Amino acid sequence: MKHLGIYPGSFDPLTNGHLDIVSRSLGLFEKIIIAVAQNSAKKYLFSIEERIELIKKSTSHMKHIEIDTFDGLLVDYCREKKSKAIIRGLRAVTDFEYEYAISLMNKELAPEIETVFLMASSENSFISSSIVKEVTMNGRDLPTKVPDAVNKALLKKFNIKQ
Ligand code: ADP
Secondary structure, three states: OOOEEEEEEOOOOOOHHHHHHHHHHOOOOOEEEEEEEOOOOOOOOOOHHHHHHHHHHHOOOOOOEEEEEEOOOHHHHHHHHOOOEEEEEEOOHHHHHHHHHHHHHHHHHOOOOEEEEEEOOHHHOOOOHHHHHHHHHOOOOOOOOOOHHHHHHHHHHOOOOO
């Protein structure tokens, strides 16, 4: 499919920053696959099943979305799905270096696939899954920065009573 975009990530857990990229991408592509990474070398707070469930709950109001998992090389997954576009969000200069290196490597491996970068919107520019986990772990939740289902799951995970 020409207008199929793949949005890969850890989504550990999904934040409003991720959701913003998904909804803005839907203005550019006919369909988006949110591809949840299952990297055995990485340690996740939420299992792959939990991360998928939270994305499902948080995107239930959106159309033209598929949620899937992948391991191995992203470009191989894109080829398997016949997608020519990888979608990534860019927050800060720190994101840029890493994203630039990965996008060049992906271009080397699969020249027909483009990486499309969307800048984080100002209200989400400092949100990351790591910051959200760090704050919640220390007893404070961030209900305006993550979808409701994610906030509940974080509080439960860290055994925090509301
Ligand atoms: P990864 O481990 O692949 O970086 P993440 O779940 O951390 O997975 O991020 C997935 C993608 O979403 C990345 O392109 C990241 O830059 C982007 N992203 C994460 N948080 C935000 C945010 N607040 N605003 C915009 N893009 C974001």
